[in-house]
Amino acid sequence: MTDPQPWVALTYRGLADLLATAAVDTWDAPSLCETWLVRHVVAHVTMPVRLTPVEFATEMAAAGGDFTVLSNSMATRGAALPRTDLLDQLRSPTLHAWQPPGGGAAGALSHAVIHSLDVTIALDRPTVAPAGAVRSVLDTLTNASGAIFGIDLAGVRLEATDTDRRWGSGEVVRGDSGSLVALLSGRTLPDGRSLPRG
Known part of the structure; x- marks a missing residue:
């Protein structure tokens, strides 16, 4: 869009x-x-x-x-x-x-x-949110390498389970696009997962 x-x-x-x-x-x-x-x-x-x-x-x-x-x-x-x-x-x-x-x-x-x-x-x-909207925001956050919310993505590989999108290299963090957006926004998921701050 x-x-x-x-x-x-x-x-x-x-x-x-x-x-x-x-x-x-x-x-x-x-x-x-x-x-x-x-x-x-x-x-x-x-x-x-x-x-x-x-x-x-x-x-x-x-x-x-x-x-x-x-x-x-x-x-x-x-x-x-x-x-x-x-x-x-x-x-x-x-x-x-x-x-x-x-x-x-x-x-x-x-x-x-x-x-x-x-x-x-x-x-x-x-x-x-529409699926395209979530993917668009995910692209924005990954293109910024986590910097928007102060996330440290060094040594992290993100893999979306609902698309073929992949980013980075290192320890694999998998989730649907929405969960990855939340993680890149500095949130802790209900299962306890979070990404480190820079």
């Missing part, structure tokens, strides 16, 4: 559809994001629906310019919203069109895919 933005919308809609039919306690299940429940992940990705650029700048200033502080604060506040509000925000055209500053459509796709996997892998549910 030349323009990845349509994949962003499909990923968020898929996540909304999954959570709309899931048990209520699913929202309070742990995600792959350390310390965040599913509801925190949803609150995080939908932040662009709730904040204008001016409001974002104000919140960033209040956080002392630390995006991690801002992100955690906004996720905590957003997680307290009614589930129906968060589902509506996942389906919002504003979210589907949003692009991170300097990241463009590719950055928006990575954000959507990685965080959707934070939910689906943790819940042991099928991936909601």
Whole structure:
């Protein structure tokens, strides 16, 4: 796909559809994001629906310019919203069109895919992002040799079990494309696997 933005919308809609039919306690299940429940992940990705650029700048200033502080604060506040509000925000055209500053459509796709996997892998549910979107993000992360999230791929060979893609040489790490994306994003999989930081 030349323009990845349509994949962003499909990923968020898929996540909304999954959570709309899931048990209520699913929202309070742990995600792959350390310390965040599913509801925190949803609150995080939908932040662009709730904040204008001016409001974002104000919140960033209040956080002392630390995006991690801002992100955690906004996720905590957003997680307290009614589930129906968060589902509506996942389906919002504003979210589907949003692009991170300097990241463009590719950055928006990575954000959507990685965080959707934070939910689906943790819940042991099928991936909601289109297969092509997951492969595109996987290519981005492997082409960067793990540097985006500070992963050390020296002596590591990645093998996707759902495609013929292979990267690197050394100790073999196998998994479906979504699991490899999560590993390259610094996540620990439910089976305990992780990749070393550089």
